[in-house]
Amino acid sequence: MNPTLPLSLILAYVAVLAALGSAVGALATGRLPGAKGLMFLLLGASGAAAVAAGLTALASAPAGGELPLGLPWLPWHVRLDALAGFFLMVVGVVVLAVAVYGPGYVRDFEHGQDPLSVLGAFTGLFVAGMLLVVLADDAFLFMVAWELMSLSSYFLVVYQHEQAANRRAAFLYLLMAHIGALSILLGYGVLAAFGGGFAFEAMRGAALSPLWASVAFGLAFVGFGMKAGLVPMHAWLPEAHPAAPSHISALMSGVMLKVAVYGFIRFTFDLIGQIQWQWGVVVLIIGSISALMGVLYALMQHDLKRLLAYHSVENIGIIFIGLGLGLIFLATGHPVAGVLGLIAALYHTLNHALFKSLLFLGAGAILHATHERDLERMGGLLRRMPWTGFYFLIGCISISALPPFNGFVSEWLTFQTALQSWQLSGGVLRSLIPVAAAMLALTGALAAACFVKVYGVAFLGQARSRRVRRARPVTFGMRSAQGFLALLCLLAGIFPTSLLQWLNAVPEQLLGRGLSAATAHGWLWLTPVAPEMASYSAPIVLLALVLLWWLSALVLRRGRVRQVRRCDPWDCGFTDGLPTARMQYTATAFAQPIRRVFGLLFHVDEKVEREAGGMRHQLHVGDRAWELFYVPVAQRIQALSRRVTRLQRGNVRVYLGWSLGTLLVLLWLIS
Amino acid sequence: MTANAWLLVLLQSVLFLLGAPLLVAWVRRVKARLQNRRGAAWSQPYRDLYKLFGKETLVAHTASGVFRAAPYIVFASTLLACTVVPLITVRLPSAAVADVIVLVGFLALGRFFLALAGMDVGTAFGGMGSSREMLISALAEPAMLLAVFTLAMTAHSTNLASVIDHQLASGLILRPSYLFALMGLVLVAVAETGRIPIDNPTTHLELTMIHEAMILEYSGRHLALMEWAAQLKLMLYGVLIVNVFLPWGIGTQLTLPALASGLLFVIGKLLLLGVILAVAETGLAKMRLFRAPAFLNLALLLALLGLLSNVILEAGA
Numbered sequence: 001m002n003p004t005l006p007l008s009l010i011l012a013y014v015a016v017l018a019a020l021g022s023a024v025g026a027l028a029t030g031r032l033p034g035a036k037g038l039m040f041l042l043l044g045a046s047g048a049a050a051v052a053a054g055l056t057a058l059a060s061a062p063a064g065g066e067l068p069l070g071l072p073w074l075p076w077h078v079r080l081d082a083l084a085g086f087f088l089m090v091v092g093v094v095v096l097a098v099a100v101y102g103p104g105y106v107r108d109f110e111h112g113q114d115p116l117s118v119l120g121a122f123t124g125l126f127v128a129g130m131l132l133v134v135l136a137d138d139a140f141l142f143m144v145a146w147e148l149m150s151l152s153s154y155f156l157v158v159y160q161h162e163q164a165a166n167r168r169a170a171f172l173y174l175l176m177a178h179i180g181a182l183s184i185l186l187g188y189g190v191l192a193a194f195g196g197g198f199a200f201e202a203m204r205g206a207a208l209s210p211l212w213a214s215v216a217f218g219l220a221f222v223g224f225g226m227k228a229g230l231v232p233m234h235a236w237l238p239e240a241h242p243a244a245p246s247h248i249s250a251l252m253s254g255v256m257l258k259v260a261v262y263g264f265i266r267f268t269f270d271l272i273g274q275i276q277w278q279w280g281v282v283v284l285i286i287g288s289i290s291a292l293m294g295v296l297y298a299l300m301q302h303d304l305k306r307l308l309a310y311h312s313v314e315n316i317g318i319i320f321i322g323l324g325l326g327l328i329f330l331a332t333g334h335p336v337a338g339v340l341g342l343i344a345a346l347y348h349t350l351n352h353a354l355f356k357s358l359l360f361l362g363a364g365a366i367l368h369a370t371h372e373r374d375l376e377r378m379g380g381l382l383r384r385m386p387w388t389g390f391y392f393l394i395g396c397i398s399i400s401a402l403p404p405f406n407g408f409v410s411e412w413l414t415f416q417t418a419l420q421s422w423q424l425s426g427g428v429l430r431s432l433i434p435v436a437a438a439m440l441a442l443t444g445a446l447a448a449a450c451f452v453k454v455y456g457v458a459f460l461g462q463a464r465s466r467r468v469r470r471a472r473p474v475t476f477g478m479r480s481a482q483g484f485l486a487l488l489c490l491l492a493g494i495f496p497t498s499l500l501q502w503l504n505a506v507p508e509q510l511l512g513r514g515l516s517a518a519t520a521h522g523w524l525w526l527t528p529v530a531p532e533m534a535s536y537s538a539p540i541v542l543l544a545l546v547l548l549w550w551l552s553a554l555v556l557r558r559g560r561v562r563q564v565r566r567c568d569p570w571d572c573g574f575t576d577g578l579p580t581a582r583m584q585y586t587a588t589a590f591a592q593p594i595r596r597v598f599g600l601l602f603h604v605d606e607k608v609e610r611e612a613g614g615m616r617h618q619l620h621v622g623d624r625a626w627e628l629f630y631v632p633v634a635q636r637i638q639a640l641s642r643r644v645t646r647l648q649r650g651n652v653r654v655y656l657g658w659s660l661g662t663l664l665v666l667l668w669l670i671s
Numbered sequence: 672m673t674a675n676a677w678l679l680v681l682l683q684s685v686l687f688l689l690g691a692p693l694l695v696a697w698v699r700r701v702k703a704r705l706q707n708r709r710g711a712a713w714s715q716p717y718r719d720l721y722k723l724f725g726k727e728t729l730v731a732h733t734a735s736g737v738f739r740a741a742p743y744i745v746f747a748s749t750l751l752a753c754t755v756v757p758l759i760t761v762r763l764p765s766a767a768v769a770d771v772i773v774l775v776g777f778l779a780l781g782r783f784f785l786a787l788a789g790m791d792v793g794t795a796f797g798g799m800g801s802s803r804e805m806l807i808s809a810l811a812e813p814a815m816l817l818a819v820f821t822l823a824m825t826a827h828s829t830n831l832a833s834v835i836d837h838q839l840a841s842g843l844i845l846r847p848s849y850l851f852a853l854m855g856l857v858l859v860a861v862a863e864t865g866r867i868p869i870d871n872p873t874t875h876l877e878l879t880m881i882h883e884a885m886i887l888e889y890s891g892r893h894l895a896l897m898e899w900a901a902q903l904k905l906m907l908y909g910v911l912i913v914n915v916f917l918p919w920g921i922g923t924q925l926t927l928p929a930l931a932s933g934l935l936f937v938i939g940k941l942l943l944l945g946v947i948l949a950v951a952e953t954g955l956a957k958m959r960l961f962r963a964p965a966f967l968n969l970a971l972l973l974a975l976l977g978l979l980s981n982v983i984l985e986a987g988a
Contacts, residue, residue, distance in 0.1 A: 379793070382735045393737075402783055403769075403776040415772055415816075415829075421982065422824050430982040437820060438975055441813035448783055449805035456790030456801060462733055525767075534829040537768045541751070544768075548747035556724065556892045564739070569731040569792045569888060572877075585790065585798020593806040597964045 006063035008080050011053035012088060012135055018046035019095075019128035026120025036103065036110075039120045044099030046127055050092025057085025058505045064137060071140065077199050079137035082505035083270070087134045087262040090350055093488065094254045094357045095127050097481045098247045101361050104475035105247050105368055119159055123248065125152040130259050138199040139188035146184070146263075150177040150227075153256060156248045157240045169239035176236040180226030184263070187219035191271055203271045213272055217279050220267040227260035230320060231290040232625045234313045238297070241312065242305035242373070246364025249305060253312045254357035258349050261319055268327070269342070269510055277331035281432065284324030288439040291317030293625075295446045296601055299453070299594055300621040302375045302587040304363045307454065308356065311399065314443060315352040318414065319345045321440055325417045328429060330511070337420035339507045339515050340528050344413035346503055351406040351492060355398040358485035362392035365478055366458065369471040375587040377465040378458040384471040389459045391482040396455045398489045400448040404542040406492035409526070411444055412536060416528045446594070453590045462581040494538045497523045588619065595621065603627065675925065676764045680754055683763070686934075687753040691902035692716035694909065694945060701949035716902065720895050728891030731792045741788035742889065742896035745781040749900040752777035753907050757832055757914055759933035760922035761839075766832035771819045774831070775812060778863070781900065782808055789885030796877065800884025803960060807862055807869060807881065810967035815859045817974035821852040821981050822915060835918045843919075848985055851977030853916045858970035860908035862963070865901070867952040869963050872901075879957065906941070913940035 022042035028035035057063070062081035070076040080088070102123075109116055129149030136142035154177070158170035192198050195206030208216065222233070229237040241249050268275065294314030301307035326341030365388045366381065367373055382389035398405040418440070421433035463469040473479070492499060497519050504514040518528050527535045568578050595602065603622035608615060647658065695716050703710025730739060755769045769777070782804065789801035823829045825848070826837035862869045865882040874880050886897045914921055920936025922929035958966065 380733070380735075382737065397780075397783065400779075400783060401776070402780040403773055408773075408776055412772055412776075415820075419820060419823050419829065422827060427983050431979050434817070434820065434824075434978040434982060435975070438813055438817050438971070438978075441816040442809070445779070445809040445812035448779055449809045452783060452786040452790070452801060452805050456787055456798070460735060460737060460787060460791040461793030461798075531767070532828060532830065532833055534770050534772075535767045536770060536773055540768045541773070544751050544754075545744075545747050548750055549743045552743055552746055552896065556896075564728045564730050566732050567729045569733060569794050570796075579794045581793065583795050584793045585795060585802060590798060590802045590805075593802060593960070594809065596961065597806065597810075 005065065006060065006080075008053050008056035008060060008085065009063045009065055009078070011049050011056060012078075012080055012131070015046045015049035015053055015088070015092065016128050016131050016135070018042045018049060019124050019131060021124070022046060023121045023124025023128065026124060027117050029117045029120055030115060036106070036116065036120070039124070040099045040102050043102070043124065043127065044096055046131075047092045047094070047096030047099055050088045050095065050131060052092075053080065054085040054087070054089025054092060055502070057088065058082050058502050062509060067141075074138065074140055074198055076141040077137035077201075078135045078141070079200070080135060082509045083262070083265060084134045086346060086350075086503065086506050087258060088131065090258055090353045091127070091130050091134065091255050093485075094251060094353050097357060097361065097485050098251055100484065101250075101364070101478050101481035102247050104478040105245070105364055108368060109245070113162070114159055118155070119245065119248075122152045122155045122159075123251075126156060126248075126251065126256075130255060133259050134262055137201070139185075139192060139203070140198050142263075143181070143185060143188070146181060149256065149259065150174075150181060153244075153248075153252060156252075157244045159245060159248075160243070166243040169236070169243040173236045173240035176226055176233070180223045180233075183219050183223030183226070185223075187216050187223060187267065190216040190219065200266075200271060204273065208272065208274070210274075210276065213274060214276065214279070216272060217268060217276075220264065221279075221283070224260045224264040224267070225286070225320075228257050228264070228316045228320075229290075229313050230286050230316060231293045231313065232629045234290070234294070235623065235625055235630055237313060238301075238306050238309040238623075241309035242303065246305070246360055246367055249309075250357040250360035250364070253309060253360055254353045257312060257316055258353055261316070261323075261345075261349055265323070265342075265345075265510075268323075275327050275331040277328050277429070280324045280327030280329075280331060281429070282324075283320055283327055284432070284436050287317045287320030287322075287324050288436045289317070290314070291321060291443040292439050292446075293317075293601070295443050295450060296594075296598055297621075297623060299446060299450045299591045300602060303373050304366065304375055304378075304454065304458065305360070305373055307375075307450070308359050308363060311359075311447070311450070312352075312356060314447065315348065315356065315399075318411065318440065318443065319348050319352065321345075321436060322348060322410075322414045322417065324436075325414070325433065328424075328433070329417070329420065332424060332426075332429075334420065334423050335511070335513055336515070336517075336529060337417060337423060339511060339513060340413065340420070340518075341417040342507055342511070343500065343503055343515055343518075344410055344417050346506060347413055347496075347499070348407075348410035350499075351398065351410050351489070354485055354489050354492060355395045355407060358391060358395040358482055358489065359399065361478070361482050361485070362388055362395060365474045365482070366471075368474055368478070370465075370467045372465065372467060375454065375457045378463070378468050379461045379581060379584065380459070380463040381468065381471060382459040384463075384468075385473050387479045388474060388482060391479075391486040392459065393455060394486040394489055396451040398493065400451045401444045402448065404493050404538045404545065406489050406496075409493055409496045409536075409538065411440070413528060414440060416534055419534075420529070449594065450591075453587055457585075457587045457590065461584045464581050464584070494542055495523065496536075496538055497526045500526070673764065676762060679760065679925070679930075680763065680765045683758045684750060684754050686758060687750070687903060687906060688899075690941075691899070691906040692720065694906050694941060695902050697942060697945045698949050698952075701946050702953055705949060705953045720899060723890075723895035723898065724892050726891040728893055730893075731888055733793045734791050734888070737784070738788050738791040738888070739893070741784040741791075742893040742900075744784045745788075746896040746900045746903075748777045748781040748784075749903045749907070752781075753903055753910075755831065756907060756910050757835055757921065758910055759930055759937055760925065761832050761835050761918075762923070762925050763832055766830055770829040771823065771831050771834070772816070772829055775816055775819070778904070779808070779812060785885055785897075788889075792888045794888070796880075796884045796887050800881055800887070803881045804885060807963060807967065810964055810971065811859045811862045814855050814967060814970040814974045815863070817971065817978050818852040818856040818859065821848050821974065821977040824978065824981050825849075825985070831915065835915060835921065836923075838915070838918050839921075839923065846981075846985060848977045848981035849916065851973045851980060853912070855970045855972075855974030855977060856912060856916075858966065858973070860912060861951075862967055862970070864905045864908055866905075866948065868955045868958045869966065871957050874957075879960075909941050909944050910937065913937065913944055
C-alpha cells in the first residue's frame with residue numbers, strides 16, 4: 001500500500017481488521033480462558049476505530065485506495081468520503097455500546113447448548129461486513145460485503161435454532177435479503193453497462209437516458225428498501241429482529257438498516273446523480289406509509305422486541321420521508337430545501353441508531369433479568385431495575401420526538417423541510433407534501449402513545465408475574481452501555497447546531513453545497529433556513545425546563561406541609577383488599593381504543609368462547625401486508641412450480657432429451 | 672432593550688400564572704349564570720390552589736419516582752409553552768427560542784408524563800385515563816400541527832411572532848385557509864383542554880372521565896400543580912386562538928401605551944372567548960368516547976382542508 005495513506009483510511013482498516021480479529025478470537029471461546037474478553041475487546045476497538053475514522057473523514061477531504069484483493073482485472077476499491085464517514089461513525093458508536101454490553105448479556109448463553117463461539121464469530125463478521133459496505137468504492141466489493149453482512153446476520157438470527165419460530169423467521173429473512181440483493185445487483189448492472197465499469201467512479205460518469213435512470217433507481221429502491229424494511233417489504237423485519245439475541249437486535253435495527261439507507265443515498269444521490277422529482281414522490285409516499293403503518297402495528301404488539309422492530313419500520317419511514325423531500329426539492333431546483341431534507345434524514349438516521357439501540361439493549365436487560373419478552377407479564381420494573389428504567393425512559397422520550405431530546409430535532413428538521421413546499425410550483429406536489437407532513441405528525445403522536453404504553457406497562461405499576469417480581473439489576477457493563485447511549489441521545493438533542501456543523505460536510509461533498517445558514521448563529525441557535533423563518537434553541541429550552549422545575553420545587557418545599565406521606569392507592573371504597581396487579585390496565589387494553597379507531601388497517605381476529613368455569617377471550621392482530629402482497633405471490637409461485645413438475649416424468653430418456661435440447665439452445669445462443 | 676425584552680417574558684409568565692385561574696373562574700361564572708345558578712366567587716380557583724398547596728401530599732405505596740416528578744415536568748413544560756406565545760406584544764424574544772412546532776412538542780412532553788403518572792400507581796382508573804388521553808391526543812396533535820402549518824405556509828415562518836407580524840402587515844383579508852385552520856384549532860383546543868363534549872372537567876364519574884382519571888391519585892401540592900397546569904393550558908389555547916388568528920390590538924412596540932393596550936385587548940378577547948366556551952358547554956352534551964374520534968377527524972380534515980386551500984388557492988399570492 002502506498003506510504004501516504006490518509007489517517008481516516010488507516011483507522012477504517014483498523015476497524016475492519018479488529019472486527020475480523022474479534023471473529024477469529026471468538027472461535028477460541030470455550031477453549032481458552034479470556035477469549036471471551038478478547039473478543040469483546042476487539043469488537044469495542046473496532047467500534048472506537050470506526051468512530052474515529054468517521055470523525056476524521058467528516059473533517060477531511062475524501063480518501064481513496066485499492067486493496068490487493070479481488071479479481072485480477074478488478075481490484076477492490078475503497079473510498080472514505082464524508083457520507084461514508086458519517087455512516088462509519090453511526091456503525092461505530094453502536095458497535096462500541098454493544099461491545100460494552102455484550103459480556104454481561106452473553107453469560108446466559110455460556111452454559112446453554114448453543115456455542116458462544118458461533119455467536120461471537122458471526123458478530124465479528126457481521127460488523128466487518130457492514131463496515132466494508134460503507135467503505136466500498138466498486139460494485140463488486142459492495143456486493144461481496146453486502147452478502148457477508150446478510151449471511152452472517154442470517155446465522156445470528158438463527159442462533160437459537162431450537163425454536164421453530166426462529167428458524168422460520170431466519171429463512172424468511174434469508175429469502176428476502178436475497179431478493180433484495182438481486183435487485184441491487186441488477187441496479188448496479190444498469191449503471192455498469194452505461195458507465196463501462198464496476199468502479200463507482202465509472203458509474204458516476206454514466207450517461208443514462210431518463211428511462212434507464214428510472215429503471216436503475218427503481219431496482220435500487222426495491223433492493224435497499226427491502227433491506228431497510230419499508231412497507232410493504234417489511235414482513236421479515238418484525239420476525240427476524242426479535243429472534244436474534246438482544247445485542248444483535250440492537251445492531252440489526254440500529255445499524256444494519258442504516259447501511260441500507262447508506263446504500264440508497266450512495267446509489268441515488270451520488271451514483272445516478274441526475275435526480276428526477278417523480279422518484280422523490282415515490283420515496284415520499286412509501287416513506288409516509290411505512291411510518292404510519294409501522295407505528296400502528298407497533299401499537300398492537302405486546303412482545304417488547306417485536307414492538308421495537310415495528311418501530312424500526314416507522315423510523316425508517318421517517319428517514320425516507322426526509323430523503324423523499326430532499327429528492328423532490330433537489331430535482332425541482334431548490335437546493336437549500338433539498339439539502340435540508342437530506343440533513344434531516346441523516347440526523348434521524350443517527351438518532352434512530354442511538355435510541356433504538358438503547359431501547360433494544362434495555363429490552364435485552366429485561367429479558368436477561370426476567371426471561372420475559374411479553375409486556376403483559378411485566379410491571380413495576382422501575383423499582384427493581386432503576387438504572388435500566390431511567391435509561392429506557394430517556395430512550396422512550398427520544399423516540400417519541402419530545403423536546404429537548406434528539407428525536408425531536410430530526411422530526412423538527414423534517415417538518416421544516418416540508419414547510420418549504422410553498423416554493424414549489426406544481427399544485428400536485430404542493431398538496432402532496434402537506435399530506436405527508438400530516439402523516440408524519442400522526443406518526444409522532446401515535447409513537448408517543450405507544451411508548452406511554454411500553455413504559456407504563458413494563459416499568460410502572462405493579463409486577464404482573466413472579467419472575468418479574470424477582471428481577472435483579474443487570475451488570476455494570478450492561479448498564480453503562482445503556483447509559484452511554486442515553487447520554488448521546490441527550491447530547492444530540494441539546495447540541496444540534498454543533499452536530500450539524502459536522503454533518504454539513506456530507507452534502508458539501510455530495511451535492512457541492514452545505515447548509516451554511518443553519519449554523520450561522522452560533523451553537524445556541526438552530527436556524528435551518530433563516531432566523532426569521534424558524535429557530536430553535538435546545539440548550540435554552542433544557543435550561544428553562546430545569547430552572548422551572550427547580551424553582552417550583554423550591555417554592556413548594558417551603559410550603560406549610562413538607563412531608564410526603566405514603567398511603568394505599570384509592571380502592572373505590574371496597575373493604576376486602578387493595579387493588580391487585582391483575583386490575584391494572586394491560587398493554588392490549590391500553591391500545592384497544594386505537595385498535596378500534598384504526599380497525600380497518602389491521603387483520604383483527606377476535607374470539608370469545610364460553611368455557612366451563614368462565615369465558616375465554618382470544619385476540620390476534622395480524623399484518624395486512626401478508627394477505628395483500630405475500631400470499632398472492634406465494635400462491636403464484638406454487639402454481640407455477642406445480643406446472644413445472646409436469647416435466648418430472650421419472651423417465652431418464654426424457655431428462656436426457658431435455659438436457660440435449662438445452663445444450664443445443666445454448667450453443668445456438670452463443671454462436 | 673434586550674434586558675427589558677426578557678423582563679417582558681418574565682412579566683408575561685406572571686400574567687399567565689395569575690390570569691389562568693381567573694379565566695377558569697370567568698368561564699365557570701358565565702356557565703353558572705347560563706344555568707340559572709349564582710356560581711362561585713371570582714377568587715374560588717385561587718383559593719382552591721392555595722388550599723391544595725397547604726395540604727398534606729399523599730403518594731401511594733406502589734408509586735415510583737415518575738409519579739412524584741410528573742407534576743413538576745407537566746407544570747414546567749406547560750409554563751414554558753406559555754412563555755413563547757405572544758400575549759401582549761409581538762416583540763417577544765422568547766418566541767425565537769421555540770417556534771410553534773416546539774410549542775406543540777412542549778405540550779406533548781407534559782402529556783407524556785401526565786399519562787405515565789396515570790399508569791404509575793397501577794390502578795385501573797389511571798390506565799384508563801392514560802389510554803383515552805393518548806387516543807385523543809394522537810388524533811388532536813396532527814390536527815393542531817396542520818392548523819399551525821397553514822399559518823406557517825402563509826407567513827413562510829414557524830416563528831409565532833413572525834406569523835402574527837405577517838398577519839398584522841397583510842391586514843384583514845378573509846382567507847378560506849385561515850377560516851378552516853381556525854375551526855380546526857378550536858376543535859383541537861376543546862379536545863386538548865378536556866372540555867365538553869370530549870371530556871368534562873367537573874366529572875368524577877368513573878366511566879367517562881379522562882383527565883381526572885389520570886390525576887385521581889394526586890393530592891396536596893402535586894394536585895395543585897396539575898390543576899394549575901391544566902388552567903394554564905386552557906389559557907394558552909385561548910391566547911393562541913385570539914392572538915394568532917385575530918391579532919389586532921396586540922402591542923407592536925415596546926412602549927408602555929402599546930403594552931397596556933395589548934393587555935386590554937387580549938383581556939377583552941379572552942373574556943369574549945370564555946363566554947363562547949361557556950355557551951357551547953351549556954348547550955352541548957358530552958360525547959361517548961368512541962364518538963370523539965369522529966369529532967377529532969373533523970378537526971383533522973378541517974385543518975388539512977385549510978392547508979390544501981392554502982397551497983392550491985393562495986400560494987404565490
